[in-house]
Amino acid sequence: MKVAGIDVGAKFVKVVIVDDGNLVSRSSRLMGFEQKESIEEAFKEALEKAGLKKEDLTHTTATGSGKTEVPFADDEFTEVSAAAKGAVNLIPSARTVIDVGAEEGRAMHTNAKGKVLDFVINERCAAGAGSFTEAMARALEIPLEEIGPLSLKSKKSIPMNAQCVVFAESEVVTLVHQKTPKEDIARAIHDAMASRIISMARRLSIEEDVALVGGLANNVGFVESLRRELNMDVKIPEEPEYVPAYGAALAAASRAGGGS
Amino acid sequence: MADKYPTERLKTWNDAKDIRLNYYKDFAEAREKGGIRWAGGAWAFDAVPAGLGDDVYPLTGEPYGASTAFNREFSDDCLEATEKYGFARDLCSYMRNYWGSILLNKYTFGGEFPKSDFLWTDHICCSHAKWYQVAAELEGGIPYYCVDVAVGPDEEVDENRIEYIVGQLHDGIEWMEEITGRTYDDNRLIEAVKNEFRSTSTWAEICALNKAIPAPLDEKSMYSLYVLGTLMKHSKKVVDFYEELRDEVKDRVERGIAAVGNEKCRVMTDTQPPWAFLRVFRYLEKYGCVSIGSLYTFGLIGLWEVKEDGTWGPKTTPMEKGVSITSRDEALRELVKWNLDKPEWQHFYSPKYKSDMMIRIAREWKLDGVLLHYNRGCEGLSLGIAENRLALQEAGYPVMIFEGNMGDEREFDEARTVARIDAFMESLDMTKEA
Numbered sequence: 001m002k003v004a005g006i007d008v009g010a011k012f013v014k015v016v017i018v019d020d021g022n023l024v025s026r027s028s029r030l031m032g033f034e035q036k037e038s039i040e041e042a043f044k045e046a047l048e049k050a051g052l053k054k055e056d057l058t059h060t061t062a063t064g065s066g067k068t069e070v071p072f073a074d075d076e077f078t079e080v081s082a083a084a085k086g087a088v089n090l091i092p093s094a095r096t097v098i099d100v101g102a103e104e105g106r107a108m109h110t111n112a113k114g115k116v117l118d119f120v121i122n123e124r125c126a127a128g129a130g131s132f133t134e135a136m137a138r139a140l141e142i143p144l145e146e147i148g149p150l151s152l153k154s155k156k157s158i159p160m161n162a163q164c165v166v167f168a169e170s171e172v173v174t175l176v177h178q179k180t181p182k183e184d185i186a187r188a189i190h191d192a193m194a195s196r197i198i199s200m201a202r203r204l205s206i207e208e209d210v211a212l213v214g215g216l217a218n219n220v221g222f223v224e225s226l227r228r229e230l231n232m233d234v235k236i237p238e239e240p241e242y243v244p245a246y247g248a249a250l251a252a253a254s255r256a257g258g259g260s
Numbered sequence: 261m262a263d264k265y266p267t268e269r270l271k272t273w274n275d276a277k278d279i280r281l282n283y284y285k286d287f288a289e290a291r292e293k294g295g296i297r298w299a300g301g302a303w304a305f306d307a308v309p310a311g312l313g314d315d316v317y318p319l320t321g322e323p324y325g326a327s328t329a330f331n332r333e334f335s336d337d338c339l340e341a342t343e344k345y346g347f348a349r350d351l352c353s354y355m356r357n358y359w360g361s362i363l364l365n366k367y368t369f370g371g372e373f374p375k376s377d378f379l380w381t382d383h384i385c386c387s388h389a390k391w392y393q394v395a396a397e398l399e400g401g402i403p404y405y406c407v408d409v410a411v412g413p414d415e416e417v418d419e420n421r422i423e424y425i426v427g428q429l430h431d432g433i434e435w436m437e438e439i440t441g442r443t444y445d446d447n448r449l450i451e452a453v454k455n456e457f458r459s460t461s462t463w464a465e466i467c468a469l470n471k472a473i474p475a476p477l478d479e480k481s482m483y484s485l486y487v488l489g490t491l492m493k494h495s496k497k498v499v500d501f502y503e504e505l506r507d508e509v510k511d512r513v514e515r516g517i518a519a520v521g522n523e524k525c526r527v528m529t530d531t532q533p534p535w536a537f538l539r540v541f542r543y544l545e546k547y548g549c550v551s552i553g554s555l556y557t558f559g560l561i562g563l564w565e566v567k568e569d570g571t572w573g574p575k576t577t578p579m580e581k582g583v584s585i586t587s588r589d590e591a592l593r594e595l596v597k598w599n600l601d602k603p604e605w606q607h608f609y610s611p612k613y614k615s616d617m618m619i620r621i622a623r624e625w626k627l628d629g630v631l632l633h634y635n636r637g638c639e640g641l642s643l644g645i646a647e648n649r650l651a652l653q654e655a656g657y658p659v660m661i662f663e664g665n666m667g668d669e670r671e672f673d674e675a676r677t678v679a680r681i682d683a684f685m686e687s688l689d690m691t692k693e694a
């Protein structure tokens with residue numbers, strides 16, 4: 001049975017196609033002003049890559065903050081459940097799933113089937129989400145993709161306030177004026193983010209293994225900070241940004257009667 | 261899909277609405293009738309000023325703050341007015357709506373803000389201690405009397421502590437006589453005190469009827485009913501209303517009438533809701549989820565006791581126990597003892613009391629989960645709420661938290677809360693009906 005999962009996030013739309021439990025294609029697009037177009041394009045590309053037509057799909061499930069914007073989806077699945085289901089399917093030992101996307105961070109405590117037992121979501125400020133690193137990379141005047149590797153070069157920990165993006169940005173500016181090496185500032189940024197995410201996740205009982213999914217899982221600097229602050233290993237599946245879409249596809253399969 | 265259970269509109273609904281609106285109208289028009297106006301907290305010993313006569317009209321601040329919050333535009337004006345005046349944004353939002361009304365000289369129910377003849381209150385939380393002190397100043401220096409009730413949880417209360425409060429009430433009566441020039445009538449006090457015992461015990465009886473499946477009442481409707489007890493629990497009007505409502509709810513239980521026809525899942529909430537967004541409760545119904553109430557709706561007004569079978573039921577009134585109440589002192593003493601046993605007064609001293617009561621409700625009202633409002637607008641009732649969450653989870657109840665503010669709509673994110681409800685319902689295996 002062929003099914004699709006679509007994750008409409010704040011920044012990207014991601015599509016995953018699954019055939020009898022196997023992931024056969026994935027595709028993503030930046031969410032522009034024309035959101036419906038971005039969704040259609042990503043969907044079309046994923047179908048093409050899989051050599052399928054829309055009619056070949058038995059079921060399509062949407063997730064993400066824009067899940068109601070997918071006109072051709074059969075139903076919806078919440079972001080919380082989708083990330084947990086996808087992560088536990090890829091890392092069966094995971095019992096705590098941390099998902100950090102562009103605008104939101106969340107943590108889930110799950111059972112062996114990937115069913116959510118408890119969850120927390122960050123509140124209000126983007127200081128615990130991907131857009132925070134974007135703002136900080138801008139303040140450091142470096143490309144976004146460099147901030148992670150740069151922070152790995154640092155040997156020094158500098159405390160930083162990450163309760164609020166605006167305050168953090170002015171702190172970065174102060175550090176730049178004090179001629180603090182950029183790698184130390186980059187590490188301070190990731191440490192601050194990690195500690196914010198962990199303080200949120202600790203509201204759950206953190207049960208190992210811990211899996212990290214979402215776009216931020218690609219940032220090596222953040223991952224390093226998270227491991228150090230958590231003082232435990234953090235497992236990351238391949239292509240972590242697609243995990244919620246994959247979770248939605250698994251839900252689609254089970255809703256269409258194909259089991260999970 | 262057809263509903264599982266029959267539903268019916270409450271017959272007493274319009275009466276509740278009328279009592280509430282007349283209460284605010286009577287307060288505004290009290291002077292024209294030659295009457296007296298007083299204002300104070302909903303936790304105040306409101307039976308006491310009743311001894312001044314039948315033409316004495318109260319205005320309790322918290323329900324006024326809630327009504328103001330419901331009117332988002334006016335509430336925003338009030339909140340901005342207090343901020344402009346220099347008050348911090350994280351103070352009690354009921355209090356800020358109230359102060360804002362004074363500053364703007366606008367009454368939520370129309371016209372100018374009616375100035376009280378005196379202020380009569382008590383302080384159970386830190387905001388209470390300052391609310392009416394500031395109000396007295398903002399209103400140009402009106403007489404103000406505050407009773408200190410912080411004598412500890414009920415299990416620690418002894419004769420000395422009761423005496424401490426009774427003594428303040430005796431002094432308060434002399435003070436009222438002095439500032440109003442009226443002679444105090446003990447018989448009116450005794451009647452008001454007995455009314456309070458009956459109304460608050462009957463409200464608990466009504467809430468206990470909600471243990472039934474399907475629940476005859478949902479929390480959104482209960483807000484419009486319990487509020488009468490926060491306005492004037494000492495009044496005969498409220499006693500009569502609650503007794504009629506109790507009979508109606510009993511009848512609903514006998515006939516299996518549901519508040520939510522597709523009831524499949526039962527939850528409770530906690531603390532005051534974000535008043536400007538009560539539609540969130542209607543959203544829950546799409547999942548067949550009914551909120552049966554909360555410690556807040558049950559225990560702010562309701563008085564409870566553990567019955568012989570170990571379950572919670574309405575507290576036996578002193579009259580039912582055959583206690584004689586024939587003098588001012590006896591009336592005040594019984595009134596103080598009664599109030600100190602109020603569930604919502606206990607957890608100001610430790611979250612443990614609140615957790616125990618919440619777990620009891622979860623068990624006896626057969627709940628599937630709990631929705632906790634991390635209410636930034638009320639330091640009093642949200643005190644220790646994170647501890648309550650852990651205790652409920654340890655007791656095996658799934659908990660969802662959402663952040664908000666009962667009286668400041670700027671601090672509530674409706675879309676995110678709805679997304680959280682979706683995730684929580686999904687984790688409880690509930691599906692949304694089309």
Ligand code: SF4
Nearest residue numbers: 352385387638639640
């Ligand atoms: S208990 Fe809450 S609502 Fe009441 S006065 Fe205190 S802070 Fe305000």
